[in-house]
Amino acid sequence: MSNAPLLPDLLTEIRACQACAGVLPLGARPVLQASASSRLLIVGQAPGAKVHASGIPWDDASGKRLRAWLGIDAEVFYDAARVALVPMGFCYPGRGSGGDNPPRPECAALWHERLFALLPDVRLTLLVGQYAQRYVLGERRKATLTDTVEAWCEYGPGIVPLPHPSPRNQAWFKRHPWFDHDVLPVLRERVAVALSANDKER
Numbered sequence: 001m002s003n004a005p006l007l008p009d010l011l012t013e014i015r016a017c018q019a020c021a022g023v024l025p026l027g028a029r030p031v032l033q034a035s036a037s038s039r040l041l042i043v044g045q046a047p048g049a050k051v052h053a054s055g056i057p058w059d060d061a062s063g064k065r066l067r068a069w070l071g072i073d074a075e076v077f078y079d080a081a082r083v084a085l086v087p088m089g090f091c092y093p094g095r096g097s098g099g100d101n102p103p104r105p106e107c108a109a110l111w112h113e114r115l116f117a118l119l120p121d122v123r124l125t126l127l128v129g130q131y132a133q134r135y136v137l138g139e140r141r142k143a144t145l146t147d148t149v150e151a152w153c154e155y156g157p158g159i160v161p162l163p164h165p166s167p168r169n170q171a172w173f174k175r176h177p178w179f180d181h182d183v184l185p186v187l188r189e190r191v192a193v194a195l196s197a198n199d200k201e202r
Helices: 007-015 049-054 061-070 106-117 130-140 145-150 167-175 178-200
Strands: 040-044 083-087 124-128 159-162
Touching (some): 007 106, 040 130, 040 178, 061 178, 083 106, 124 130, 130 145, 130 159, 145 178, 159 178
Parallel strands (some): 040 083, 040 124, 124 159
């Protein structure tokens, strides 16, 4: 680790990455947010077309719902000193028959281990969607995303698995009212605690 680049250098390197440029329909535009002081880490899926266009993570309907889940506003959400936003794939992967394609696998292999190692102050990690859950939880992940989210208590106070907040998942939210009733109140409490530690040091 002594030779690892400082986080700003690594972020610059990631944002200049062209590893998948030749297979990305809109070209490479890595989108992420992080600071060495971030207390909340949100590991997502991959940017959609709107986020690719703006370059702002979660700048869409999914992001609006996610912020409502967390009980924080855009000012807090986009403060890298408090919140790190790291997708499994940094660039828009294009669309498939059922929506956006999965995140490109190259990003995690190239960057994630180095990046997460430079986020020493993270107190709470949110795993949004099956790809983040598979990467971080490994064999601790359940057979399905629903099972993993329903077993959220098993992952301790530092990790919370979540479904993706996409409008496409509206049917999932209706079928699983326990998510609103049981998970979201605890999630908001844990987010507030994680971020309050950062606020006290300001």
